[in-house]
Amino acid sequence: MTDKKIILTGDRPTGRLHLGHYVGSLKNRVLMQEAGDYDQMYIMIADSQALTDNFDNPGKIRENLIEVALDYLSVGIDPNKVTIFVQSQIEELTELTFYFLNLVTLSRLERNPTVKSEIKLRGFETSLPAGFLIYPVSQAADILLFDANIIPVGVDQEPMLEQAREIARSFNSIYGEIFTEPKAVLPENETARRMPGIDGNAKMSKSLGNAIYLADDKKTLKKKVMSMFTDPDHINIDDPGKVEGNVVFTYLDVFSNESHFQKYLPEYKNLEELKAHYRKGGLGDVKVKKFLIKVLEEELEPIRQRRADYEANIDKVVDILQKGSEKARKVGRQKVNQVKKAMGIDYFSDDKFLKEMENKYNK
Numbered sequence: 001m002t003d004k005k006i007i008l009t010g011d012r013p014t015g016r017l018h019l020g021h022y023v024g025s026l027k028n029r030v031l032m033q034e035a036g037d038y039d040q041m042y043i044m045i046a047d048s049q050a051l052t053d054n055f056d057n058p059g060k061i062r063e064n065l066i067e068v069a070l071d072y073l074s075v076g077i078d079p080n081k082v083t084i085f086v087q088s089q090i091e092e093l094t095e096l097t098f099y100f101l102n103l104v105t106l107s108r109l110e111r112n113p114t115v116k117s118e119i120k121l122r123g124f125e126t127s128l129p130a131g132f133l134i135y136p137v138s139q140a141a142d143i144l145l146f147d148a149n150i151i152p153v154g155v156d157q158e159p160m161l162e163q164a165r166e167i168a169r170s171f172n173s174i175y176g177e178i179f180t181e182p183k184a185v186l187p188e189n190e191t192a193r194r195m196p197g198i199d200g201n202a203k204m205s206k207s208l209g210n211a212i213y214l215a216d217d218k219k220t221l222k223k224k225v226m227s228m229f230t231d232p233d234h235i236n237i238d239d240p241g242k243v244e245g246n247v248v249f250t251y252l253d254v255f256s257n258e259s260h261f262q263k264y265l266p267e268y269k270n271l272e273e274l275k276a277h278y279r280k281g282g283l284g285d286v287k288v289k290k291f292l293i294k295v296l297e298e299e300l301e302p303i304r305q306r307r308a309d310y311e312a313n314i315d316k317v318v319d320i321l322q323k324g325s326e327k328a329r330k331v332g333r334q335k336v337n338q339v340k341k342a343m344g345i346d347y348f349s350d351d352k353f354l355k356e357m358e359n360k361y362n363k
Helices: 019-033 057-075 089-102 106-111 112-123 135-144 153-176 218-225 246-255 258-264 271-280 285-311 315-342 353-363
Strands: 008-011 040-045 083-086 150-152 183-185
Touching: 008 019, 008 112, 008 135, 019 040, 019 057, 019 150, 040 057, 040 315, 057 083, 057 285, 057 315, 083 315, 089 135, 089 150, 089 153, 089 315, 106 112, 112 135, 112 153, 135 153, 135 315, 153 183, 153 315, 218 285, 246 271, 246 285, 258 285, 285 315
Parallel strands: 008 040, 008 150, 040 083, 150 183
Antiparallel strands: none
């Protein structure tokens, strides 16, 4: 166990990261990084976990590994302050997952709400890979191997954290106090906890194709915003419009502030005035969408510029991942040694065991 503040979070490299990732976790990670109120911070690219539902397409994971690393670095993750590592390069994670599987029942895994929804989303109801079903156990190993106790996540991941806490408690009760129970850190902005897709779907998702990516260029961003779901009954400009469920206004809730109105839409003091006009009628969707484009461009342009700098130095990105993985593995090896000692399976480094065997068989 530890009394240190250790942060761990990460993403699956199944595609570029999008605005949902950005407001749901990435932005918060940068804030935590800059606050410096922690002893260690790890960010993991979860390629092993991504293989649980992409086992037949490993090339997808391989090609997106660097894409995700570029997204991290472009939003401001600093490898001098944070350890970025690749999950598959830490063999100790696989070993710890194997030990943890003995502490979890099949029925408990099947009850996990996050797993149930993901199984349905991927159509695994009739043919469920065992590796996918047990990924909450793997995720528990990711967290507990590094003694991480502060986990920035989206609200849909809270059931996974509870599973990790259960595993930590089970292990500690059997073998001794080895693991610290992790706590979730959720985005303060309620809307940011689950950004809707541009099509109005409840969640922005790579698999649903309704996302705005951090790496999208200006032309792509404009096209996506102009296609956004609004109020289907707001046909003519003079029609009263609904703000609730209107994706454009949801995004403005998250990204806009009064300075944006001063610069780009000075006829309104703030978002509430814009909403009031839309509800009353006389405000077209195109005008609101054009305003949103300017707001998002202000947020995304610095990210694009940093990404371009790193793309021009890919060798540096690879080096960051390699060194981060080496550092993480050293920490993981120490923890696994501690775990094996607690379980009594550190046979060849346990002088007591060796002496007992010598006394038993060399009489």
